[in-house]
Amino acid sequence: MRKVIVSEILSLEGHFTGPGGDVSVMPFDAGFSESNAALLRGADTVLLGRTTFLGFRDYWPGVRYDPGQPELEREISRLNWTVDKVVVSDTLTAADTEPWSETTRIVPRAEAHDVVSALRAGDGGDVVVFGSHVLWNDLLEHGLVDELVLMVGPGLVGAGGVPAFTATQPARLRLLDVQRPDGSDLVRLRYAVDSAQP
Structure with a gap:
């Protein structure tokens, strides 16, 4: 059985884009690319x-x-x-x-x-979801996501930012690990979704 893994970058207030879907305001650095490359390799x-x-x-x-x-x-x-x-x-x-x-x-x-x-x-290998906010929230709500990899960065996008999570049903998450990539200001949080369907 393969895992469905969602990778998303978040601002400190939990937004995945700025106003109007502007991703350029997100706190990207090399740690984001390192995490995504590792996911793609698997x-x-x-x-x-x-x-x-x-x-x-x-x-x-x-x-x-x-x-x-x-x-x-x-x-x-x-x-x-x-x-x-x-x-x-x-x-x-x-x-x-x-x-x-x-x-x-x-x-x-x-x-x-x-x-x-x-x-x-x-x-x-794994099934990885990048971005695709509407899609992965729907899959999460229906128990079809196994892991969340959240890259939380040192930035606030302010009013008009788009919240990452829109699911209306609760989901139980279990922290698997926390990393700070070398030279990065991002924190990589990896969670198992315990409510995922077998």
């Missing part, structure tokens, strides 16, 4: 919502051979290129997945729970 599937997928598709392909980018960022780009991607969307088409069409599958929202359940029941 994954064979990345699960994304439409908005996050489009952002990844437009940004990451050009990074893998860019000598101006740090090696870690180029590695993340290469990992994103090869990993299987499952995108939950009712509006995207196969044409929207280029240049990742060979490794990307689109599933409608109505089928998302069944698809995620099947992924969890299969063999292989």
Whole structure:
């Protein structure tokens, strides 16, 4: 059985973006990339919502051979290129997945729970969710998230920031570990979701 692991960066007040979905105000540093690279190395599937997928598709392909980018960022780009991607969307088409069409599958929202359940029941590496706030909150509420990896940073995004958690049902979490990556101001909190469905 595989785990579904959500990775999210948060401000101190628990927001995952600033006003209007602005992610540039988030407290990113190299620790965020190190954590995400480690998750990607252990994954064979990345699960994304439409908005996050489009952002990844437009940004990451050009990074893998860019000598101006740090090696870690180029590695993340290469990992994103090869990993299987499952995108939950009712509006995207196969044409929207280029240049990742060979490794990307689109599933409608109505089928998302069944698809995620099947992924969890299969063999292989982890299923990692990056960003995709609406998607992972829905999966969390329905017991389909096994771990939360929260990178909490030293910043406040202020009024208009978007809260990370929107689930209306309680979830029991168990702290697995706390890390502060070398040279980073982020704190990495890893929780097991004890209410996840088997």
